[in-house]
Amino acid sequence: MKIVIFGLSITSSWGNGHATTYRGLVRELAKLGHEILFLERDVPWYATSRDLPSPPYCRTVLYNSVDLLLSDYGREIIEADCVIVGSYVPDGIEIGRWVTRKAKGITAFYDIDTPVTLAKLERGDCEYLNPELIPIYRLYLSFTGGQILERIREQYGAREAVPLYCSVDPEVHYPMQQPARWDLGYLGTYSTDRQSPLERMLCETANLWKEGRFVVAGAQYPAGIAWPDNMKHIEHLPPEQHRDFYSAQRFTLNITRKYMIQAGYSPSVRLFEAAACAVPVISDQWPGIEEFFIPGEEILLASTAEEVLGYLRELSDEDRQAMGQRARKRVLRSHTAGRRATELLNYIAGCEQFRSKLPLSGGTHYGLCRF
Structure with missing residues (x-):
């Protein structure tokens, strides 16, 4: 598949936990043969602290203007099989409206900050999501599970809210033999x-x-x-x-x-x-x-x-x-990034329009979720 992700950052881990999550998830999706375009707003506080300026497992575009981004990459976003918009993305509401109106593929909101997001929605000061957008996204992917998923469905009308927890990259994190300091x-x-x-x-x-x-x-x-x-x-x-x-x-x-x-x-x-x-x-x-x-x-x-x-x-x-x-x-x-990539593919596979596109028998099996 061709997957487009609007994320807070993949190039800089400075002061945020989003970058490591996206890096592991995107790398594992790429291993499975999927093509990922990652779109990141070019902001000064990350520009000076980029520890992975060019991730090798996806195309990364840094943009300064939503209008210019959509002008240059709009067709690619529209034609993608899945478009994901993450929490804390600058101009996330504007982007979400455009994506849910124009994209032909599955649209999803990936909330890496679910309890914070819901608290901001209650106060009316959430700058990257509003209540009107939630029922329009096909999927609400949440870092938080449990009863909060029912709240997202019942109070905000999400078509489907499912957990996509954070994960770890076992290629990066493993035991080291050294004296304890x-x-x-x-x-x-x-x-x-x-x-x-x-x-x-x-x-x-x-x-x-x-x-x-x-x-x-x-x-x-x-x-x-x-x-x-x-x-x-x-x-x-x-x-x-x-x-x-x-x-x-x-x-x-x-x-x-x-x-x-x-x-x-x-x-x-x-x-x-x-x-x-x-x-x-x-x-x-x-x-x-x-x-x-x-x-x-x-x-x-x-x-x-x-x-x-x-x-x-x-x-x-x-x-x-x-x-x-x-x-x-x-x-x-x-709890590995590979496990989360498979879970994401399961959710996408569960959407009706993709059941004929994904390999549901033979090779890797991405079982269907309830929708």
């Missing part, structure tokens, strides 16, 4: 609603255990934050260094944004990355987490510094490593 670390861009649990579960733990070694990596943290003396802050860590970062930790910390906790069923990219590296994860708690990892066997749950410190000091190296390996096996089985 830190007892506990955290990787994530600064967010006001994550800062309080970060301070409680990481900074307070560091203050309670002065002999421990701690690290936080991520962009946009205010300069005035007073990190504990036994904690290091790394300003930005490009994706190619994530594997080394996780593998240098005895445990890693996962903290979920407020809206994702409220919605549940919202695993983060970082959660899967760390698990793929066989590093045991200590996570906050949210509804549905057991659908992705078995608590106590594949993941550790905590809400206080004391609970976190208990894991750091009491779990033996043997038990810690065994938990990391169990989490890695779960990720490789259920």
Whole structure:
């Protein structure tokens, strides 16, 4: 198939989790023989931090104007077999209106920020999606599962809302044998609603255990934050260094944004990355987490510094490593970019007009979803 994706970014991972998601998904689609055109708005904050300016598995077009883009590539978009518009795409409403009116193929909205999007829709300040567009898209692909999908269908009239969770790229994230430099670390861009649990579960733990070694990596943290003396802050860590970062930790910390906790069923990219590296994860708690990892066997749950410190000091190296390996096996089985690519193809195959185009018998089988 020919697939067109309007995404926030695939060329720059600076300050966003979209790029790594698109990179893994697009690469796996390309492996299966599909042709992808990725359209990204050329904005200055990504232009100065492009860690993959020319992805080898798709054609990438950086555009400055929607009008010029549609003038140059409109015919290609119209004729594509599937057109996907992602969350936080600049001028996403304008693009979505044009795509759903003109495109001949399947149209889909890919929400990498579902709970945030719904909260913005409720307030009336969502700049990339409006309620009128939702029923027009053929598919609503969501980073969040569970009951929120029924809400999208019933409250907003989505024709079909289905989960397309984040994933990990096993070619990039895998265990590395090296001495642990830190007892506990955290990787994530600064967010006001994550800062309080970060301070409680990481900074307070560091203050309670002065002999421990701690690290936080991520962009946009205010300069005035007073990190504990036994904690290091790394300003930005490009994706190619994530594997080394996780593998240098005895445990890693996962903290979920407020809206994702409220919605549940919202695993983060970082959660899967760390698990793929066989590093045991200590996570906050949210509804549905057991659908992705078995608590106590594949993941550790905590809400206080004391609970976190208990894991750091009491779990033996043997038990810690065994938990990391169990989490890695779960990720490789259920949460890879290849798995997500197949799921996406399943959803597209379920659309009536594509049942005669996709190979539903012989070779790769893309089973049909309910529509």
